[in-house]
Amino acid sequence: MPVIDCEIGEGTHVWHPDLVNLYGCTIGRNCNIGAFVEIGPNVTIGDNVRIGSGAFIPEGVEIGNNVFIGPKVAFANDKYPPSGRAEWTQWKTVVEDGVSIGVGARILPSVILGACCQIGAGAVVTRSVPAGATWVGIPAQLLRRSDGYCAEVPQ
């Protein structure tokens, strides 16, 4: 069963443990993890997080509470991915509480997705996104500012 050395909180469902690749990660409570998902070592995921089918979350990513990671969403695992022989660089990407990432979006490394921001389907996020804002496109740009309401952060 390809769920290896992970800490998984109470109430969390990995719907198809034989069709995922989870190793060395920490997942909170009441999460839903779809099929064909890969989560790498040292990734931490909060509570009440939904991770759609086929999402890819490699080492270096930290995810808060109440987050939606759409199907096929992928985080890059290097800014300048080397070909075969080179070493790759460590980086850190943070997804704050209440963020929603649309289907098939790509998130480049070393960005912060601010609390409750929304990333459109298929967007490519190349820099940090402010809390509450909606960003779409390639490269992702502002579509709508926050309406000031974000249940996940103090008002």
Next chain:
Amino acid sequence: MPVIDCEIGEGTHVWHPDLVNLYGCTIGRNCNIGAFVEIGPNVTIGDNVRIGSGAFIPEGVEIGNNVFIGPKVAFANDKYPPSGRAEWTQWKTVVEDGVSIGVGARILPSVILGACCQIGAGAVVTRSVPAGATWVGIPAQLLRRSDGYCAEVPQ
């Protein structure tokens, strides 16, 4: 075997039944379903449909006959995907006969892809596409109008 409670027509091949996640769907005759494909409950698929490796087709999608769904194509399962705690909304997406969707395109909910339209690789479709037209880009826009020929619809 993760093909559960599906009706599958004569002549249809699910090439790797142990590497897909099909549940509660209805698939017609003479279709080809690739590996790493997920098809959700109540999805209906017509005859002579090819579904490429890694495609994601959630509840709410209805697919006609003679359709090509490219590898890694994904349909969104909510217009405003909620983070962890919220409920999601029902929607409906229709793919008419003869449609061809290029590799890795994303289709947002509540659209109609008109008969024989073509969606370019990597496109993000945010609104309905007329029959026969070719749409590409993010968000998807018109590249070419129909040439008036569509074997799938009455001339």
Next chain:
Amino acid sequence: MPVIDCEIGEGTHVWHPDLVNLYGCTIGRNCNIGAFVEIGPNVTIGDNVRIGSGAFIPEGVEIGNNVFIGPKVAFANDKYPPSGRAEWTQWKTVVEDGVSIGVGARILPSVILGACCQIGAGAVVTRSVPAGATWVGIPAQLLRRSDGYCAEVPQ
């Protein structure tokens, strides 16, 4: 085990042989092949190649040495993918030595990716890319010319 009729070189790791779909392909030495990867018949891959989780490499693709294929990268398997009943056309796509393809990029058929070129995350490559250049976006366009250094080609 869905690794069928492949020639695989010394030192190459297929990390999850039960979670890939490799058939009829030839892979060189010291490569890394992630989970949920599909590689089709007659594909040839050189030495020291990394292929990320969920990549899709169909028949017609030829990959050199020291190449990085990011997670979720997909090559199209037809320029004008036919719906159900039609035949599809043969094509050829070449990825030269030292190329790096960012996460989730889509490569259309019949292109050459020149030695050491870099393709940005989520890009859709519709035509050939010169050696050493960095291309991004949909459709992919020039971001940076080569700095003249490419360890993979004679200086």
